[in-house]
Amino acid sequence: MTLAARLLTLGTLAAATLAAAPPARALDVVAGEILPGWRRADGAHLAGLRLTLDPGWKTYWRAPGDAGIPPEFDWSGSRNLGGVEIAWPAPEVFDQNGMRSIVYSDEVVLPLRVTPARAGEAVTLSAEISLGVCEDICVPAEIAVDGRLPAAGGAPDPAIAAALAARPLDAGEAGVTGVDCTVTGGAQGVRLRAEVALPRAEATTAAVIEPGAPEIWASEAELAHPAPGRVVATSDLAHRDGGAFALDRSAVRITLLAPGRAVDIRGCAGG
Numbered sequence: 001m002t003l004a005a006r007l008l009t010l011g012t013l014a015a016a017t018l019a020a021a022p023p024a025r026a027l028d029v030v031a032g033e034i035l036p037g038w039r040r041a042d043g044a045h046l047a048g049l050r051l052t053l054d055p056g057w058k059t060y061w062r063a064p065g066d067a068g069i070p071p072e073f074d075w076s077g078s079r080n081l082g083g084v085e086i087a088w089p090a091p092e093v094f095d096q097n098g099m100r101s102i103v104y105s106d107e108v109v110l111p112l113r114v115t116p117a118r119a120g121e122a123v124t125l126s127a128e129i130s131l132g133v134c135e136d137i138c139v140p141a142e143i144a145v146d147g148r149l150p151a152a153g154g155a156p157d158p159a160i161a162a163a164l165a166a167r168p169l170d171a172g173e174a175g176v177t178g179v180d181c182t183v184t185g186g187a188q189g190v191r192l193r194a195e196v197a198l199p200r201a202e203a204t205t206a207a208v209i210e211p212g213a214p215e216i217w218a219s220e221a222e223l224a225h226p227a228p229g230r231v232v233a234t235s236d237l238a239h240r241d242g243g244a245f246a247l248d249r250s251a252v253r254i255t256l257l258a259p260g261r262a263v264d265i266r267g268c269a270g271g
Contacts, residue, residue: 029054030133034125034147035109038154045114045123045149048160050107058103058134061091063208065101066220069132069140077126082115089166090262093206100220102208109163114149123149168255168262175199181249181268189238194254194268196231203258207233212251215240231256
């Protein structure tokens, strides 16, 4: 799908947003809740956001694919909140009508590493969440969630722990020995080719390239396996407004997906 067609699709979907969704349940197919988790010895708090979908429905990962709707989180209604970092569990690849999406189905827990603005005090999380949900069609939805995180104590939550364990491996954990990127002229801007050396590279079935800047769009990655232990992912990159841009290779994020395994690679070198 071209950049223009993708933006047109997203614009059409955004225009269909339903404003009357109940606070914690959207379109009657997805519900959200805060799992309070526990306060760590370093002062950070591990909490969770659980999204539960009706059978057959899906929602999108942080990089949703060529025609998906990326989730957005507004935490401005929270109290004593210094920051929130989401740890994304490995997603699924979903192909429908010739288009690929990166999704979660049924239920997902997103671990939240919460930093209090004032150490040693409780945090009230309040979020307005915009996300896409899909069955036969995909539509935007809105959810509001609230939860209180106590100032101390709390017990480790098995659901949060399991979601943390389901995160993609980082480059070191996966045994990545090299990531070489080359940039050339492309049909819509530039073409980024990333060649990764890692064990079992040939098992990779999909890749996602995130340019590291919201104004830069990346196409669905094409995959190749040039040799055992090597996989190549190639994406076209373009500025969303059609202008020129500089690519910071250290900010590029590459996620390789295989059955039962995902690898999260930050940054790449090359000319």
